Amino acid sequence: MRDTLGDASHRLDGAGCASARVDAEFLLAYVLGTTRSSVLVDRDRTLPDDVLARLEELVVRRERREPLAYVIGEWGFRRLTLKVDSRVLIPRPETEVVVERCLALLSELDEPRVLDVGTGSGAIALAIADEHPGARVTGADASVDALAVARGNARDANLGVEFVPCDLFAGLPAGPWDLVVSNPPYVRPDEIDLLEPEVRDWEPRAALVGDGAAEAVARGARAVLEERGALVLEVADGDAERVSGLLLKLGYVGVAVTQDLAGRDRIVEGATTFAGTVLPE
Ligand SMILES: C[S@@+](CC[C@H](N)C(=O)[O-])C[C@H]1O[C@@H](n2cnc3c(N)ncnc32)[C@H](O)[C@@H]1O
Missing domain, CATH: 3.40.50.150 (Vaccinia Virus protein VP39)
Structure with missing residues (x-):
């Protein structure tokens, strides 16, 4: 999960998102149905493919500068x-x-x-x-x-x-x-x-x-x-x-x-x- 977060955060940063790391954490928390703080505690967990696929969809939306609130709804x-x-x-x-x-x-x-x-x-x-x-x-x-x-x-x-x-x-x-x-x-x-x-x-x-x-x-x-x-x-x-x-x-x-x-x-x-x-x- 550490690499996944790092990669998502890097991509959002490259897209110009102001708080890329926080956004990446929010998106992953949303996909996992948990809170941002739980994501941070559990950083060494391996993520299943369906979670990675769902996260990818949301990161692509956020890379287009769609507001985080709309992406998570x-x-x-x-x-x-x-x-x-x-x-x-x-x-x-x-x-x-x-x-x-x-x-x-x-x-x-x-x-x-x-x-x-x-x-x-x-x-x-x-x-x-x-x-x-x-x-x-x-x-x-x-x-x-x-x-x-x-x-x-x-x-x-x-x-x-x-x-x-x-x-x-x-x-x-x-x-x-x-x-x-x-x-x-x-x-x-x-x-x-x-x-x-x-x-x-x-x-x-x-x-x-x-x-x-x-x-x-x-x-x-x-x-x-x-x-x-x-x-x-x-x-x-x-x-x-x-x-x-x-x-x-x-x-x-x-x-x-x-x-x-x-x-x-x-x-x-x-x-x-x-x-x-x-x-x-
Ligand atoms: C700045 S938003 C505020 C939304 C919400 N009250 C908030 O604070 O998050 C302004 C709202 O006014 C509405 N609005 C714009 N012109 C209006 C009008 N002539 N009569 C009534 N509502 C209008 C818009 O559709 C929009 O929902």
């Missing part, structure tokens, strides 16, 4: 393991902090109504339902393919989240919601070519590219939020100050920024003192 997010494929964005660690802020803001409410706009795999919606069992959560997305993935994840996790199609707030139940959360697309069209191939060539374009989506969600949320409701947005690195200013301009109060695990300003929140007000354009 699942990804961890907070306490959940979510199925993911090229229909949905792979949930990121910073989005786990988004969920943390939502849970903190909902902690005093027994049965809050929560809306996740642009739910993708359902990561945020499902994690909130999992960790705040009284919450009544709706996840919404413009992509029917993403909604199919999210519904599958809800079934697997046995969580009663409703998933509905929408275009931003169009097509959604009127609320009022206690919390609107969103990780909207925020890559500018001129930035897409600068991204790693795993993102640029494999993740859904509609989940990545969006200009002005944070503003559209913040504006739309005003009309559907409960008085004393809250809005939580994940924003692009370097955009927190601008989005905070936007929320203040739209009349949100208690506007605050939270850093992600890498210390970057990535989450902006605000509270409402109004209910169901639509701002003029």
